[in-house]
Amino acid sequence: MKKKIMILPGDGIGPEVAQEGRRVLEHVGRHFGHSFEINEGLIGGHSLDTYGEPLTDEVLQQCKDADAVLLGAVGGPKWDQNPGELRPEKALLKLRKELGLFANLRPVEVLAPLATASPLKKEIVADVDLLVVRELTGGLYFGKKEQGQTPGGENWAVDELIYSEHEVERIAHVAFQTARKRRNKVTSVDKANVLESSRLWRATVERVHTEYPDVELEHMLVDNAAMQLIRSPKQFDVVVTENMFGDILSDEASVLAGSIGLMPSASLSASAGLGLYESVHGSAPDIAGQEKANPLATILSVAMLLRHSFDLNPEAQLIEKAVKQVIKDGYRTLDIGQGETVGETQVLGTTDMTDAVISRLDQSITQTEKVK
Numbered sequence: 001m002k003k004k005i006m007i008l009p010g011d012g013i014g015p016e017v018a019q020e021g022r023r024v025l026e027h028v029g030r031h032f033g034h035s036f037e038i039n040e041g042l043i044g045g046h047s048l049d050t051y052g053e054p055l056t057d058e059v060l061q062q063c064k065d066a067d068a069v070l071l072g073a074v075g076g077p078k079w080d081q082n083p084g085e086l087r088p089e090k091a092l093l094k095l096r097k098e099l100g101l102f103a104n105l106r107p108v109e110v111l112a113p114l115a116t117a118s119p120l121k122k123e124i125v126a127d128v129d130l131l132v133v134r135e136l137t138g139g140l141y142f143g144k145k146e147q148g149q150t151p152g153g154e155n156w157a158v159d160e161l162i163y164s165e166h167e168v169e170r171i172a173h174v175a176f177q178t179a180r181k182r183r184n185k186v187t188s189v190d191k192a193n194v195l196e197s198s199r200l201w202r203a204t205v206e207r208v209h210t211e212y213p214d215v216e217l218e219h220m221l222v223d224n225a226a227m228q229l230i231r232s233p234k235q236f237d238v239v240v241t242e243n244m245f246g247d248i249l250s251d252e253a254s255v256l257a258g259s260i261g262l263m264p265s266a267s268l269s270a271s272a273g274l275g276l277y278e279s280v281h282g283s284a285p286d287i288a289g290q291e292k293a294n295p296l297a298t299i300l301s302v303a304m305l306l307r308h309s310f311d312l313n314p315e316a317q318l319i320e321k322a323v324k325q326v327i328k329d330g331y332r333t334l335d336i337g338q339g340e341t342v343g344e345t346q347v348l349g350t351t352d353m354t355d356a357v358i359s360r361l362d363q364s365i366t367q368t369e370k371v372k
């Protein structure tokens with residue numbers, strides 16, 4: 001297989017974890033005979049410092065020309081006082097919009113040896129395996145915004161929440177199709193008891209569901225969903241929801257896994273294959289340059305890239321298996337290295353952790369070859 005991948009390392013720990021993701025990607029490519037052409041470009045603060053803008057048209061075009069994009073993270077205190085248009089995070093919104101990334105997938109899988117890393121009780125989080133599918137380019141964040149003043153001098157502000165049927169349809173298809181590859185259950189989250197947009201959402205999801213009679217569908221109001229995610233997260237398989245609810249619920253769900261350094265994500269577009277893959281965490285300026293960053297979220301994002309953009313499911317599964325094995329073998333980065341543990345554990349730096357994953361990857365590849 002021949003594919004072009006654009007890597008955007010970004011700021012803070014972004015370049016550190018992107019580098020580790022690249023190593024795993026290249027390793028898998030070499031072993032399976034895939035030709036991955038990898039290019040890198042500046043984004044965020046580094047792009048601002050060099051070109052005066054968070055994402056240049058050239059880099060954007062390189063992303064459009066690629067088959068997939070892998071992102072480190074952007075932002076940092078150096079650029080925190082910049083005006084809106086000149087903030088590093090602006091690059092992410094531009095990328096989402098220009099690449100048409102309408103579906104954001106955030107898996108939350110609690111690895112058994114890390115169940116104690118979550119602030120919730122072990123018996124509540126152990127074995128949680130859910131996926132939040134968030135609509136990413138509509139709703140409140142992209143609606144009309146206005147501020148004004150009444151004749152009496154009082155300030156007001158308005159954000160428009162608008163969804164069209166086709167926007168709901170396409171994200172519902174993503175949710176049902178993904179559920180078919182998992183445990184066949186979709187929970188659609190809305191606020192249909194109050195919001196018109198949610199009533200359209202619910203009716204549209206139900207209509208799309210008629211094409212997936214083998215998948216179970218339930219509806220849940222967002223306030224209840226926020227509670228259920230903490231009380232009883234094992235009930236969920238695929239959770240599909242609109243932009244703002246998804247923003248909030250996916251961050252809430254990430255707490256279940258114990259560390260943000262373990263959380264990968266994929267943002268998918270309507271054009272076949274093209275997707276943006278990144279860890280959920282930010283640029284973590286507090287630990288940048290110290291070999292303390294957990295690379296596993298980015299490595300797991302590489303697995304998602306191989307699965308969703310290149311349809312290389314066996315390769316993706318091997319990476320996921322290697323990550324689980326490393327954790328099972330007792331290796332930890334600092335963020336997951338504290339707290340109650342069973343057996344011996346060893347805290348590793350960013351590069352050593354990746355080395356450990358690559359060595360487990362090699363073991364799995366050798367075993368698979370022997371079975372063949």
Ligand code: NAD
Pocket residue numbers: 013017072073074075076077089092260261278280281282283284285286287292293294295297335
């Ligand atoms: P953050 O995710 O960068 O860090 C939050 C905490 O988690 C910090 O204590 C950090 O050390 C820790 N952490 C994060 N990733 C880690 C990893 N891989 N390994 C170990 N520990 C990790 O969030 P923040 O501090 O609120 O934001 C820092 C900057 O990142 C800000 O400029 C923010 O705007 C930006 N940001 C970028 C993205 C993105 O690029 N997608 C997302 C969120 C925040």
